[in-house]
Amino acid sequence: MRVQMTVNGEERVCDAKGSESLLFALREHLRLTGSKGACEQGECGSCSVLLDGELVCSCLVMAVDAHRSEVVTVEGMGGAELHPVQKALIDAGAVQCGFCTPGFVVAAAALLDENPAPSSDEMREALAGNICRCTGYGAILRGLETLVGDR
Amino acid sequence: MTTRVRTGEVRGGVGESTSRSDGIPKTDGTYTYSSDLHMDRMLFGATLRSPHPKARITKLDIGPAVAMTGVHAVLAGDDVPGRNAFGLETADQPILATDLVEYWGQAVALVAADDPEIARRAVEAIGIEYEVLEPLTDPEDADARDSVFHRARCRRGRQDVSGAVVVEGYYEVGMQDQAPLGTESGLAIPDGQGGVDLHIATQWTHVDRDQIVAGLGVEEDAVRVHHAGVGGAFGAREDVSLQIHLCLLALYTGRPVKMEYSRAESFVGHVHRHPARLWMRHEADHDGTLRRIEARIIIDGGAFRSTSDSVVGNAVYHAAGPYRCDSVSVDGVAVRTNNPPCGAMRGFGAVQACFGHEAQMDKLADALGMDRVELRIKNALRRGDPMATSGQVIDTSAPVIEILEKLRDMPLPPANRSDDPRLLPGGTGLTTSRPMVRRGVGYAVGLKNLCFSAGFDDYSEARVAITPFGVEVHTAAVEVGQGLGMACAQIARTVLGIEDVVVYYDDTSQIGSAGSTSASRQTQMTGGAVMEAARMAREIALQRGGGDELDGEGVWKDGILVTPMEDLVGRENIEYHTRFHHPETYAPDENGQGDLHVDFAFAAHRAVVDVDRELGLFRVVQVDTVQDVGFMINPRSVVGQIEGGTMQGIGLATLEEIVVEEGVIMNPTFTDYLLPTFLDAPPIEIEVIEEPSSFGPFGAKGVGEPPTVSSTAAVVAAIRDATGLELNRTPVRPEHVALASR
Numbered sequence: 020m021r022v023q024m025t026v027n028g029e030e031r032v033c034d035a036k037g038s039e040s041l042l043f044a045l046r047e048h049l050r051l052t053g054s055k056g057a058c059e060q061g062e063c064g065s066c067s068v069l070l071d072g073e074l075v076c077s078c079l080v081m082a083v084d085a086h087r088s089e090v091v092t093v094e095g096m097g098g099a100e101l102h103p104v105q106k107a108l109i110d111a112g113a114v115q116c117g118f119c120t121p122g123f124v125v126a127a128a129a130l131l132d133e134n135p136a137p138s139s140d141e142m143r144e145a146l147a148g149n150i151c152r153c154t155g156y157g158a159i160l161r162g163l164e165t166l167v168g169d170r
Numbered sequence: 171m172t173t174r175v176r177t178g179e180v181r182g183g184v185g186e187s188t189s190r191s192d193g194i195p196k197t198d199g200t201y202t203y204s205s206d207l208h209m210d211r212m213l214f215g216a217t218l219r220s221p222h223p224k225a226r227i228t229k230l231d232i233g234p235a236v237a238m239t240g241v242h243a244v245l246a247g248d249d250v251p252g253r254n255a256f257g258l259e260t261a262d263q264p265i266l267a268t269d270l271v272e273y274w275g276q277a278v279a280l281v282a283a284d285d286p287e288i289a290r291r292a293v294e295a296i297g298i299e300y301e302v303l304e305p306l307t308d309p310e311d312a313d314a315r316d317s318v319f320h321r322a323r324c325r326r327g328r329q330d331v332s333g334a335v336v337v338e339g340y341y342e343v344g345m346q347d348q349a350p351l352g353t354e355s356g357l358a359i360p361d362g363q364g365g366v367d368l369h370i371a372t373q374w375t376h377v378d379r380d381q382i383v384a385g386l387g388v389e390e391d392a393v394r395v396h397h398a399g400v401g402g403a404f405g406a407r408e409d410v411s412l413q414i415h416l417c418l419l420a421l422y423t424g425r426p427v428k429m430e431y432s433r434a435e436s437f438v439g440h441v442h443r444h445p446a447r448l449w450m451r452h453e454a455d456h457d458g459t460l461r462r463i464e465a466r467i468i469i470d471g472g473a474f475r476s477t478s479d480s481v482v483g484n485a486v487y488h489a490a491g492p493y494r495c496d497s498v499s500v501d502g503v504a505v506r507t508n509n510p511p512c513g514a515m516r517g518f519g520a521v522q523a524c525f526g527h528e529a530q531m532d533k534l535a536d537a538l539g540m541d542r543v544e545l546r547i548k549n550a551l552r553r554g555d556p557m558a559t560s561g562q563v564i565d566t567s568a569p570v571i572e573i574l575e576k577l578r579d580m581p582l583p584p585a586n587r588s589d590d591p592r593l594l595p596g597g598t599g600l601t602t603s604r605p606m607v608r609r610g611v612g613y614a615v616g617l618k619n620l621c622f623s624a625g626f627d628d629y630s631e632a633r634v635a636i637t638p639f640g641v642e643v644h645t646a647a648v649e650v651g652q653g654l655g656m657a658c659a660q661i662a663r664t665v666l667g668i669e670d671v672v673v674y675y676d677d678t679s680q681i682g683s684a685g686s687t688s689a690s691r692q693t694q695m696t697g698g699a700v701m702e703a704a705r706m707a708r709e710i711a712l713q714r715g716g717g718d719e720l721d722g723e724g725v726w727k728d729g730i731l732v733t734p735m736e737d738l739v740g741r742e743n744i745e746y747h748t749r750f751h752h753p754e755t756y757a758p759d760e761n762g763q764g765d766l767h768v769d770f771a772f773a774a775h776r777a778v779v780d781v782d783r784e785l786g787l788f789r790v791v792q793v794d795t796v797q798d799v800g801f802m803i804n805p806r807s808v809v810g811q812i813e814g815g816t817m818q819g820i821g822l823a824t825l826e827e828i829v830v831e832e833g834v835i836m837n838p839t840f841t842d843y844l845l846p847t848f849l850d851a852p853p854i855e856i857e858v859i860e861e862p863s864s865f866g867p868f869g870a871k872g873v874g875e876p877p878t879v880s881s882t883a884a885v886v887a888a889i890r891d892a893t894g895l896e897l898n899r900t901p902v903r904p905e906h907v908a909l910a911s912r
Contacts, residue, residue, distance in 0.1 A: 036287070052206035053199020055401070057351040058433045062840035065351060093199035105197035109189055112806040115814065116651025117196030118351040118401035124197055140592055143848040150840070152351050152402050153651050155817030156851040158810055 022086045026051065027095025035082035041075075042066045044082035045092060053093040053121045057150075064149030067122040067129075068092045074129040076148075093121035096128055103166055104128045111162030115153035122149050127163055136167045180721065182671075183664035184868050187806035190656050191673075192649075203399035204371035205355040205430050212357065213242055215412070215419050215429035216289035218279040218296050219438060220271035223305035223473075223508040223833025227269060231297030232279065240284035241292045242423045247278075250418065252387025256410050258377065258513065263474040265385050265414050271300070273473035273508055274834045275438025282419040282427050305508035305833040309447065309470040312505035319471045320479035322486040324500040324559045324762035331497035333453030333461035337533040341450070341526040342899040343882075344827035345470075346443035346818075348515050349845055352401015354411040354439045355430035358420035365392035366417045367677075371400040373407045373648050376683035385414040386421065393417065396677040403650040404818070405514035406440040408688050409476050437838035441476045441513030442828055444469035444504070446485065446522035452530045458540050458548045460495040463558060467502040469512070469522065476513030478504035484519030484619065486762065490558035491527035492570045492617040492772055493549040498558050500762070508833045514688055516818060517878040520618045525900055528614040528883035532890070543578050543613055547571050551617075560758060562765045567861035567871075573774045573796045574615060576857050582611070583778055583792045583853075595780055595787035597849060602782045609791070610781060612887025615774035616880035619767040620872045621691040625757040628691070628768075629749050631682035632699035634662060634707045636744040638736060640670030643703075647684035647696040649675065652874060653807035654692045658700045660803055661867050665704035666711075667721035682749060690771065690872025693803065694865065699750035701867040706746040711738060753865055769863055773797040773876035775816065775884035777823075778852075781892040786908030788889055790820055793881060794855040800863040800871030812877045813854050819881025821846045823889075827901050 022035045026049060033048035040059075045051045045068070054077055055065035061076040068077045069091040077090075096102040101109075104127045114120050123146065130137060130145040137145065142163050143156075151159060182188045195201035232244040247254055247268030254268065255261040267278050279296055283289035306312055356370035365388065372378050375395040382393050400407070412429045419427040431439045446469045453462035467485050471478030482504035489500045515521075535545040550570035556563050586593050589604055596602045622628035633644040643662050649655045659671040684696045708720050715725025715733030724734040738744070758764045778791040793816055802808045825844040829836040837843045862869025882900055890897050895910045 038287070046206075050208065051199075052202075052208075055203070055351070056205070056430075057353065057401075058840040060433070060839060060841050063351065063845075093197075097198055101194065101198065105194075108197055109193035112187065112189075112810050114190065114193050114196045115653070115810055116351065116400060116402040117192070117201060118203065120196050121199045143851075144592070147847045147849045150351065150845050150847060152349055152404070152818075152845065153814045154810055155813035155815075155846075155854060156848050157813040157854055158806075160848075 020083050022082050024085050025089045027091055037083060039082045040078050041080040041082050041085045042077040045077060051092050051094055055118055055121060057118065064122040064126060065119055067125040067149065069125065069129060074126055093124050096124055102128060107162040107165050108159065111158045113154055113158035113162045119149060119151040123159060131166060139164060180663045180667050181669050182660060184660045184803045186660065187804055188656055188660060190653060201399055203352055203401050204369060205352060207357040207369055207398060207428060209357065209359065209426040212426040212428050213282040213284065213423055214286040214289045215416060215427050216281045216293045217277050217415065218293045220267065220274060220276045220278055222271060222300055222302050223274045224303040225271050225300035226303060227267065227271065227298065228301050229297060229299040234295040234297060235281060235292040238288065238292050238295060240288040241281060243282040243419055244292065244296065245280045245418055245422060250385055253384045256381040256385060256414060257475055258409050258477055259479060260475050273510055280415050280419055282423050307507055307509055307833050309468050309505045309507060312507045313468055313503055317506045319475050319504040319506050320482055322483045322502045322762065324486055324498060326559060326561050326763060327497040329497065329499060331462045334456050335537050336451065336453045337530060337537050338451045339530055339533060340898055341448045341529055343446040343522045343525050344901055345445040345512065345830060346515060346822050346826050347437065347828050347843060348404035348406035350402030350404055350406055353431040353433060353436040356398065356412060356416050357426060357428045358416035359426045360420045360424050364388065366420050367394045367396060368413060368417055369396045369398040370413055371398055371407060373403050373650065373688055374686035375646050375648065375678050378410060378413045379678045381410050382414050382417050386417055391679060394677045394679045397648050397675045400648060400650045403687065404516045405688060408514045408686055409441050411439045433840060434838045437835055438510065441511045443515035444471065444481055444512040444522065448522065448526035450526050450530045452534050454534055454538065458538055458545045460493055460549045462497045463490045463495050465489040465500045469504050470507055470509055471504040472507060472509045472511035474511045476511055478512065481519040485523045487559045487766065488520040488523040488617065489527060491524065492551045492615055493558060494551055494555050495558040500559060509830055510835060516815060517618065517875050518689065520616060520879045521882060524614065524616040524879050525883045528887065532887055543574055546615055547574050550574065559762065560766050561763045562767060564770065566769050566864040567798060567800065568772060569798050569859045569861055570615060570772050572859055573772055573798060577774050577776050577794060577796045580794045580855060580857065586780065595782045595789040596785065601785055602787055606782045606784055607780045608783060608892045610779050610888040610890065610892025612777045612884045612891050613774065614880040614883035614887055617770050617772045618690065618875045618879050620769040620771055621689055621694060621752050623755050624766045625755055628685060628695065629751045630684040630695040630699040631749045632696060632703045633681060633745060633747040634700065634703035636707055636711060636739050638739050640672060641666055641668050643671060643673045643700055644676050644681055645684050645696050646676050646678060646681050647692050648687040650687050652811060653804060654696065656807060657693050657697055657803045661697055661700050662704045665701055666708055669722055690875045693870050693872050695750065695752065697867040697870065699748055702750050703746045703748045706748065707744050710744050710746065714738060769865065769871065771798050771871045771876045773880055775881045777884040777888040779885060779888035779892060781889055781907065783893050783907060786904030790824065790852045790885060792852045793820060793884065795877060796857045796859065797873065797876055798871065799858045799860060799873050800866060801860050801869040802858065803868065803870050808858065808873050809856055811873045812856050815874060815877030816854050816881045817846055817851060819878045820885055823882040823885035823900050823902060825901055
């Protein structure tokens, strides 16, 4: 089926089979491989994208259900410069293997859009759907805390 | 002639927390992991796997799969042109099973098709029938039947020594998964001349190459293994998974072939941490002096050998922990069963041993009426002491006493006076009330051998080139996320005095082996190789330039720039290629005695855990650690390794276990195999001790594994402390606490 989406501000069209996930369509049809597949069950958050402004696991959304939707992936987070979340994670040493990082970038940016000054506990709760196997989460938290440090 | 003052220390050298060069692409989504690789006309591979832990294949009909539109290859064991076997230490596992299948999920046949869905359906279309056989799944049963990969033993000192106070214990460690977030994946591209280029997430490209060429039956230079972006490893990528399969399909079809395991397939696609059973007996004088340590250890290697021999060896040599004792007897066995194969995971045998010896030390302290930390300090290994098991004299930094004292002196977290459910066991499930919660504190200390041991020819190659465009560092070492690339660049900068350094990850045809990214070895081994090559390149530069100092501007003599860089390397680069070996180690004698290890690192953890005894719920409040790191080449990366490694140990204590019933994995998903999330992650306070190693660049020690060794034991000790229960098994499950007899 022909799926038409606005992805990172651009009109994109792909031919998706009924069984294919939005993640598969993004990665394989549109070659936007920033969103990662790691569990295929919505447990790890590596595939996090914004679908019509809402944070979703793109592995749990059927591609055909994203027809005529607006999708923002990690590739669309920054502009000419890095998104502040991206910069904060790099500066804090929160990137090791980096496989979870795109999902954290999208999820943390979504959190900060909704609540510009979350407490550390609110951050931990909001990001509990994103699994990181390398860092133990400490550096991720320290990085994100720098973004609300001035409040 | 220019006369300028040298600018002094180079930026981005050792000791600085530099940022990783792949940081931006990893945060903006442009970094290419092995699963992101793509080529026009590429095919997708899939694998038929055994649904039985043990069976005989009675019929294999690939016809229906071959006949499907879009299917380009269906290969079985008979199609393997070379040796149909692979294995990290011994080639004992068929690339594709031909007769017997010996574990659930063993690979039987391969498909390459136009898209992943067709490949999956073609796998289902293969006609296969089995005669189901009785699997051997109990490790003690396997031991009794002598179904064994390897037995290791240690006898040291007089064997008739006894102490006034005796404690005994039996302990179990569950099967942990490395669970790297990136599953196994890669892309094989045929070169049109009978060879193939494999782009793969791995830990050791050269040993992959050696196993691939044997399976393909081709010359070594026909296969080039390229290091593609790695989504975590932790031991899971040390063994071959889909490497040979990909190359077989690519050569057969003449087209690029990509494979990517699902999470469920990944659980059977790589080896796991060995589950272990340990029996231990400790005897001490009334003053706490250890007199006698006895241990028996069984680890379950599963169906194929992988690194089981080395893991059980490591468990045996680490069985006494970082303590002095002159009468020791340890017997270890790695058994062969029809359970999932086990091999390398961060900690490699030392994790299992530590869970046992640290529980014993607590028991002994309680029996003696002694403080638990004080008992450890009293018996702590020091530099110059013989190791209790092997008798090897420790001639590296061994600050065990300092580690324990420092850890004990770190502030404890304040008592929880809040009813916020997020701070209580069970979290927002609102099941616990604060008055039901008891707090426990547990300590554990461990050690880990660094680099390869027991006479293994352990080396790493590196090439350093000074060019007009900056310095190039070439290595085949695999950056798995730990920050090796940064460390190599920092070492080269400091040695050469030149800031502009780029690290290139060469394929197997361009440079010799760097050895595995495992055993906490790359900082010392590849870092050591880079240091040696950079030093020699500097010597050549000083000679060629006629001076006594080098930096990014050129060669200086007595503070004057005598040969600017463009003259120094304008016509010819300065290059030095080296193969770096660590000091020699030796195989043990028949009593397990000898200088087996080149270096050790030590760490201790203190865990604070809140427990609701009635409901069996616990919450890890805080974990603090002190680690012997030698010297921190990149302090922020060291902290990252310690936090991440500690967290994996907390996972093994509280959540993580591959549940195997009659040889079948019951929880091969992230829904059922629970990994620590942000909400399970406690604050981790870290202190390090920088006392230089006996070898390694600038005295640095490997830091990846020690944090995983003692964290599990500390967390379980804290739960014991809160509950008074024996809890001899990890991970601790709620029912172990709630249903335990009082």
